[in-house]
Amino acid sequence: MQVPFNDLKIQYAALKAEIHPALERVLESQSYILGPEVEAFEKAFAGYCGAKYAVGVNSGTMALQLALLALGVGPGDEVITVAQTFIATAEAISWAGATPVFIDVDPAVCTLDVSQIEAAITPKTRGILPVHLYGHPARMHEIKAIAAKRKLFVLEDAAQAHGARWQGNRVGSFGEAACFSFYPGKNLGAFGEGGAVVTNDETLALEIKKLRNHGGVVRYVHDRLGFNGRMEAIQGAVLGVKLKYLDGWNAKRREHAAYYHSQFEGLDLILPRETAGAESVYNSYVLRSKKRDALQRFLNDAGVQTMIYYPVKIHLLSFYKHLGYQPGDLPVTEELTETGLAIPVYPDMSFAQRAYVAGKVREFFGS
Template sequence: MIPLIDLLAQYRSIKDDIDQAVLNVLASAQYTLGDEVTAFENEFAAYCGAQHAIAVNSGTSALHLALLAAGAGPGTEVITVSMTFVATVAAILYTGATPVLIDVDPRTGTLDPALLEKAITPRTRAILPVHLHGQTAEMDAIRAIARAHGLLVIEDAAQAQGAEYYGARAGGLGDMACFSFYPSKNLGACGEAGAIVTSDSALADKIKMLRDWGQMGRYNHVLQGYNYRMEGIQGAVLRVKLRHLDAWNDARRQHAAFYNARLGTAGVRTPEEAPGRRHVYYVYAIRVAERDDVRDRLLKAGIATGVHYPVPVHRQPAYAEAVKVVGDLSVTEQFAAQTLSLPLYPELAREQLVRVCDALFDVCVEQPA
């Protein structure tokens, strides 16, 4: 079986460095925040081209705190998309704000800027574009609209560590950016972790307080905050892995290029890298008719696949009544029905890539495109 992702392969490639980093934290007894987390914050902020990174315990926590810092709350609205993991919308609801969902670009599956103006109201506080599958949204147009209306832009960059937009990295494209370091991500922790990146010092100071019970100094609680601190071990692990991120992303791009070249005549729609973007392929997501049947046939052929995401947020039972939909989400529905993620991780061997392509050709011979 060729897996969708192989976390053990990555661990084996850097085992000695990871093991030593973890042992160093255990020896230091700095289990929550501490020197390793601070060092990671500095290194990751520099990597993203930003002034500050605030490390937290998950990508969801990062979204929650960034939205609070942006002023989201009861009676306000935040514009985002339904083609995302539910955490994007859940974090808006955590603040008491209303998620406003618009459709996505048919090429990339990211927020369509042409639909933004109709969704903005006097209650809008922020725009939350999702960088999907490892590719950034159309940030120039989004930022221009946000500036015209006095709104903040918060990047949901959970799937885009190292992705670029006209040479600038995700994390430095909005007023704030939120990252997940869930283990499967391009930059993944050994557990749950996340971060908010910004170059606004006032926002950074507020988020630092919010993640640690709203404290300004020990036992001086000036805000109603949360226990969203990153563990020391995760900071140490992420420091080790950050040194390898560019090489791992290069390998992902090479594998994606191989897929693109081999699958062009397979009757599937391969992912499109939009102009000015550097896609880092958190997942390699094709679009294919009769997706579920194709997936079943690939599994029988020994090829594991994934679906990101089969049911968009506006049709999830827990969220359908809690969101405000503006316009037609037909493109979102198409992505949900057709998207299929093929195996992709840096350590994939060439013979495995060939096997995936051959199996997909065999399956698609009898399938309509």
């Protein structure tokens, strides 16, 4: 049997009858960038997250960059974040001219280790940028409490966590702002690149709208230095259709994860967990094993596609050498680059496929 890491064709086939008229609407309208489709999606997505505003942009990376700039981050500033993430999180801080200050992650759930924040704060710290990694929310109440006490902003990287909840509320509703990616493989994926910044702050939303459109909301009015970060109408239309199905897809991911948990109990593996108060949406289901590379080869030979999130130690990359991190500084992060393996958990995976994946993992461990 073959089990791909993801299969977007099944989702496309199921939604074809709804998506094609939406695409046709855009093509007939000749309004290809921003416009009513994007506005309608922004409204719906903000509501979904429990926030007032969403600003559609052309990637999750752009969302992070614009949010940081709108929050006033610049040269000389420090932003506390994690190295256990996709490079875009750190890149955005660096391109804003600021310095990423990396702290380690909680070994249980792989999100920012809250107990390390205070020690990382300096007079230059402007904010905290937690990542809801693999779909599991970071400990937002504790992060917000520290931020409030030390007068820092909180910017959520929710690129992998559309719909995840922390203590009952959806991610995106906690920080000064939150950034989402609609890269095709995400829980909510576009037909190309896409992203959004979600916020309750009207002024911040307006600044981000300006930043995405060359510094102004009116053509040829440039209030500040900006970018071309606009969302395409086609992506707005597709995302508008797909948003209605997001909760159902997330429920299926959670159901697959529960099945895996039940199958892997007792194996020599560290399994992904949910902390009290967290509802993960399992963008990835990441196993941890000292025999990771052999397990990956075994699964690959058996037709099961896997991924490593992430094989890179970001704090040790050549362009961050000047920051002075040494091997061993972030032990949990570094261990994860060597032991983590993501197995398929996409919503449309069949029961037979997931049983096959679980059976092969058990077989590898001689169970």
